[in-house]
Amino acid sequence: MSTGEDIAPKVRSILDAARERATAREREGGERVGVDARSLPEAFEAAEADGRVPLIAEVKPTSPTTEGERDDDPVELAESMVAGGAAALSVLTEPEHFGGSTDALERIRAAVDVPVLRKDFVVREAQLDAAEADVLLLIVRFLDEDGTDDLADLLSAARERGFQVLVEAHTAGGVERALDAGAGIVGVNNRDLAKLEVDLGTFEAVASDVSENVTLIAESGIATTNDALAMRAAGADALLVGSAIMDAAGGGDVEANTRRLVAAESDATADAETETHQ
Numbered sequence: 001m002s003t004g005e006d007i008a009p010k011v012r013s014i015l016d017a018a019r020e021r022a023t024a025r026e027r028e029g030g031e032r033v034g035v036d037a038r039s040l041p042e043a044f045e046a047a048e049a050d051g052r053v054p055l056i057a058e059v060k061p062t063s064p065t066t067e068g069e070r071d072d073d074p075v076e077l078a079e080s081m082v083a084g085g086a087a088a089l090s091v092l093t094e095p096e097h098f099g100g101s102t103d104a105l106e107r108i109r110a111a112v113d114v115p116v117l118r119k120d121f122v123v124r125e126a127q128l129d130a131a132e133a134d135v136l137l138l139i140v141r142f143l144d145e146d147g148t149d150d151l152a153d154l155l156s157a158a159r160e161r162g163f164q165v166l167v168e169a170h171t172a173g174g175v176e177r178a179l180d181a182g183a184g185i186v187g188v189n190n191r192d193l194a195k196l197e198v199d200l201g202t203f204e205a206v207a208s209d210v211s212e213n214v215t216l217i218a219e220s221g222i223a224t225t226n227d228a229l230a231m232r233a234a235g236a237d238a239l240l241v242g243s244a245i246m247d248a249a250g251g252g253d254v255e256a257n258t259r260r261l262v263a264a265e266s267d268a269t270a271d272a273e274t275e276t277h278q
């Protein structure tokens with residue numbers, strides 16, 4: 001089944017590149033990875049207990065919708081995010097459109113002790129073995145395409161290797177497919193891959209239908225503390241933030257950007273208490 005016409009041309013090119021990389025890996029063969037994963041839900045619980053908004057901060061040097069590119073050492077960026085209170089990290093490993101690499105992922109995972117998500121466009125089983133990570137991303141919409149593996153099969157194959165899996169959707173139907181395939185960690189991406197537009201109302205519209213037993217992550221377009229509060233109020237167990245932390249155009253302070261979002265709830269509580277006492 002192909003729903004290819006629903007995907008923006010830039011995204012189509014990402015998907016084609018992912019398929020080519022899968023084919024190259026299949027030709028090369030290579031070892032199957034076995035991961036001893038750091039628990040993502042436990043990292044979120046620890047952040048909550050500590051008064052931090054559970055946040056996955058993303059090492060995202062550039063993207064099709066980003067102006068500019070950060071060429072800082074990815075390990076230093078990752079360490080700054082953890083110093084700023086990130087519960088977990090996401091690392092883009094897609095090389096052609098996001099400036100990522102599996103080498104950067106492996107160096108980051110060796111340098112930090114929080115769970116690390118491999119953010120890539122995995123469409124076939126062979127791609128699972130490109131690098132070890134604690135969490136792997138599978139995108140429902142991309143697995144509709146011809147020449148891709150079935151979502152439930154990929155989910156099982158990833159779990160057999162020890163990965164936790166974040167299954168990403170953009171619509172209520174996509175979330176249903178994720179849950180039907182057996183996902184326990186679900187991301188709702190506010191970025192519509194058909195138009196590359198971001199609307200935080202996407203998460204708000206979909207989140208209320210998802211059971212409490214599922215770890216639910218709001219992804220993309222979260223820039224301000226008010227955005228973070230809105231996503232949490234709508235039911236996000238955690239947030240995934242890239243651009244606002246990386247600030248590729250301004251080259252800003254990644255640690256301060258992370259801390260600002262992580263402290264959104266504790267700062268709001270402190271402000272409310274101050275107002276009550278005035």
Ligand SMILES: O=C(O)c1ccccc1NCC(=O)[C@H](O)[C@H](O)COP(=O)(O)O
Nearest residue numbers: 063064065219220221222241242243244
């Ligand atoms: O970010 C993009 O431009 C993009 C374009 C095409 C496909 C995917 C894309 N992003 C992947 C992501 O899911 C985001 O990097 C992630 O959710 C963080 O989003 P943001 O905080 O808006 O950078």
